[in-house]
Amino acid sequence: MLSIGILLALAALFAVGIPIARYLVDAKGLRKYPSAGISAFTSLWSMWHNRRMKRFMAIHKAHERLGPIVRVEPNHLSFNTPEAFYDIYSHAATNILKDVYYDAIAGPFRSSGNTRSREEHTRKRRTIANSFSPKGVAEYEASVTKTVHILLDRFDELHAQHGESGFNATPWIHMFTWDAIGDVVFGESFNFLENGNDTCVAETPEGQQHEVQAIASFLGGVQYANNIGYLGTDLAKWLKKNVLYCSYGAKMGANFSNISIHKIRRRQEIPEEAAPQDVWSRMIAANKKPGAHVMPFGELVAESNSLLNAGNDTIGSSLTSLLYHLARNQEAQKKLQSEVDPVFLPGVRVCPYNDVKDIQYLRNCIDESLRERPPVGIGLPRITPPEGSVIAGQRIPGNTSVSVPTWSIHHNPALFPDPYAFKPERWTDEKQIPALRKFCLPFSTGGRACVGRNLAYLELEVAVASIFHRFHVELVYPDDELDTLEWFNSSPGDLFVKITPRVTA
Numbered sequence: 001m002l003s004i005g006i007l008l009a010l011a012a013l014f015a016v017g018i019p020i021a022r023y024l025v026d027a028k029g030l031r032k033y034p035s036a037g038i039s040a041f042t043s044l045w046s047m048w049h050n051r052r053m054k055r056f057m058a059i060h061k062a063h064e065r066l067g068p069i070v071r072v073e074p075n076h077l078s079f080n081t082p083e084a085f086y087d088i089y090s091h092a093a094t095n096i097l098k099d100v101y102y103d104a105i106a107g108p109f110r111s112s113g114n115t116r117s118r119e120e121h122t123r124k125r126r127t128i129a130n131s132f133s134p135k136g137v138a139e140y141e142a143s144v145t146k147t148v149h150i151l152l153d154r155f156d157e158l159h160a161q162h163g164e165s166g167f168n169a170t171p172w173i174h175m176f177t178w179d180a181i182g183d184v185v186f187g188e189s190f191n192f193l194e195n196g197n198d199t200c201v202a203e204t205p206e207g208q209q210h211e212v213q214a215i216a217s218f219l220g221g222v223q224y225a226n227n228i229g230y231l232g233t234d235l236a237k238w239l240k241k242n243v244l245y246c247s248y249g250a251k252m253g254a255n256f257s258n259i260s261i262h263k264i265r266r267r268q269e270i271p272e273e274a275a276p277q278d279v280w281s282r283m284i285a286a287n288k289k290p291g292a293h294v295m296p297f298g299e300l301v302a303e304s305n306s307l308l309n310a311g312n313d314t315i316g317s318s319l320t321s322l323l324y325h326l327a328r329n330q331e332a333q334k335k336l337q338s339e340v341d342p343v344f345l346p347g348v349r350v351c352p353y354n355d356v357k358d359i360q361y362l363r364n365c366i367d368e369s370l371r372e373r374p375p376v377g378i379g380l381p382r383i384t385p386p387e388g389s390v391i392a393g394q395r396i397p398g399n400t401s402v403s404v405p406t407w408s409i410h411h412n413p414a415l416f417p418d419p420y421a422f423k424p425e426r427w428t429d430e431k432q433i434p435a436l437r438k439f440c441l442p443f444s445t446g447g448r449a450c451v452g453r454n455l456a457y458l459e460l461e462v463a464v465a466s467i468f469h470r471f472h473v474e475l476v477y478p479d480d481e482l483d484t485l486e487w488f489n490s491s492p493g494d495l496f497v498k499i500t501p502r503v504t505a
């Protein structure tokens, strides 16, 4: 019989030998591209940096050291060249689909965000796109307005409690976006702002109810899914099924999905004639159209998870970043206030969207913040078709993962001079406008670009105008940079602010 020592030696040989052999054989000819650390041999480099929540920065530094094309996993090339954005993601890149990474992060049913099939995506996108058209999102304004009112109340109380010492705005902003998306999608807020915490009821598929912390469940679940996504499908699926099913990350992911299940079941109890005008009503109406694909319960849960995920953390990150940038740039804050103040009639605390949507400086502040701190800063993984593709002038072999790191493009000094500075004025600079329009792509581009963009602008414009009309905002620690923590999204760290009421109505 083989001794333990020999077995371990064989396992080590296998674990090290196979990647080295694969590297030397170089069947796809990827060895000519420089690699970041040990990334040409193993995905552990990516996983390690994702675990530290700084993979976007590790990739950015690798590009600075090694050039515009870097191998970040054995079968994954990152392109830090603006043109590659269009070669990979645009409508013209019809054969480049979402990468196998999305198989690993998906649950048993696919959502519009993680399906890799073009046909399935077209069907799903048709179902939800209508809900997020400019006309569609106007119907959710009441949900947003109501939630901004509660956020302002909370900020009044936090100011009264903490005064000059300030408070950490990050969790409050995240509670705000959870409440807003709950109302928009299910016609019912989570009431986190009212309760002062993010405890909510979740429900297992079997109907057992339990309490969870929503934000930790979401972030823990996303980080777990994302991390094993970098492993590649087969190994990831095997590990999920046989080893990691009882891990902390898997439990957090299940808790997050159970939040959706509970909301869906509550929503299903509301009779149609009393139903609110929410995304759910529209989704169900589309489901009922003659000849429509009828989504089974698991698919509805997947869609709901996708909306709670995509429509929540991204806006929370954007709003926190805006508070940070405008608190740090007092001149920009003053200018913004001078532009938004006139649209608030006496006694109005939350302005109608119609009154602020054309304020150019407000939009410039939002766009500049989305450039400097993109809420999704990673390179979104795609895969080349079997016949290969030409990307940034290079012929890339088939079935190779490819991506463009949004964070790095947004900080490219050749496109955006002084890229780390928050400068809303750059959006009116004739010289910079073409590059901004073409290469500042926080919502991505092409057929898989964000479907919730109109809702994002509505929520951000109403919230930012109302917050800065009511408060003067300063940083408690003006010298500290706001941290960025990468899960799949790039979330801000803690943001300590002092707020002082400007109007008392």
Ligand code: HEM
Pocket: 112, 113, 114, 125, 306, 307, 310, 311, 312, 314, 315, 318, 374, 375, 376, 380, 442, 443, 444, 447, 448, 449, 450, 451, 452, 453, 455, 456
């Ligand atoms: C500032 C806010 C937002 C940003 C920066 C943002 C960014 C993005 C990005 C970069 C993608 C592409 C993801 C990928 O390729 O894997 C995406 C997709 C998506 N987003 Fe957003 N998003 C925001 C807000 C929203 C909102 C409010 C919703 C809806 C409630 C939403 C729903 C979606 C959905 C469903 C997809 C998948 C689209 C598809 O594949 O067809 N997003 N978003």
